[in-house]
Amino acid sequence: MIVADGGEGRTACAFCDSEKLRLIADFGKVGLAGGFLRPEQFAAEKTYPMRLRYCEDCFGVQITDIVPANVLFTDYFYFSSAIGTLRSHFEAYAEEVTRRFLVAERATVLEFGCNDGVLLRPLADRGIRTVIGVDPATNVVATIDDPRVTVVNDYFTEETARRIRAEHGPVDLVMANNVYAHIPDIQGATRAVTTVLGEEGVFVFEVHDLGKVVNDLQYDMIYHEHLYYYSLISAMAHCERHGLVVFDVKPVPIHAGSLRFHAARKGSRRASAVSQAVTALAAQERAQGFDRFETFAGFAARIEAHRRDLVALLDDLKARGKRIAGYGASGRANTMIQWCGIDGRHLDYMVDDAPAKIGAYTPRSHFEIRPSSALMVPDRPDYVLVFAWSFLDEIKRRNSAYLEGGGRLIVPLPEIGIVGGR
């Protein structure tokens, strides 16, 4: 594996090994998006190059600078179940796949990148016979603690897949949520999928929609953990190289816009009935130019403009003596902060709802993270820049007292706007 060490990074496409990669955007040397830290760690903090590239052969959009997983996932803070919007999403998700694809009492389901079991629990609730969760993050899977779920605390490789198949037989439904954007060896992971998948099995993976990144300017999704950004046509090309056919696709609103891909083995019953949704979206993506580099060069120009406009707004508010906090100390926030060069001149501190982050500091920018109750103290900030803008409705509900007290929210994307105030 090529490690981001200041060198050129990956020079061939992660999906198809082509060397026809073109640079979309260079984010410079950035602190790791998930690398929250304590003051005593500031001096030793490392930065890594981050470049986004496009493959002219398979349309795959990817970060070519790879940070080793043991660096990325140390002290991993992300617990899906802590977020209400995600819990209800996974409940509905479990219901749908069980109804469409499974006979519960005979079914074997495997999810890799299962996090804290946020999807596995509702699947087990529906009576699925064998529920297997695979995830390398020891501290996160340790919280699953559910006798109905078989936990495999490991990376999902061909070797792991062979071991699981030997023990549990072919899998009826393999699932991957977001993790399919994270895995450096994506070809190996897909071979692992085809290793465990039964002949008539279904592979469902949900990832952020490249169309949303480009059309809604969601460049804050871009960080080292998210190595890949999928369009339907790039997912189809990737699946095809592994003997899989994308037979259905469904847009889902989670994370401000994801796509749920459904694939099956070429020659299987399901692969012979490709849905209208696939045909229509593939045509739409080609019409929008997701098979041409120029489309992504245009995206790069628009994120440059966003940086200029957002910093100008913050400079203006600060010149008028306003206090500004950031809301949502996530990886997304860290990308926007670093791309825009937001620092102590623009923001006073960050707030977050996750107890694990309170008292830590954001990577590179070193903003202190306080609980959201900080918005209700007497010297509360005048403005709150909502980095977690995709959860805006939930944040407005949780902080209605702040808004009723005259506080204002700055919404950075998809367009810069201000909410609230009297």
Ligand SMILES: [Zn+2]
């Ligand atoms: Zn490629």
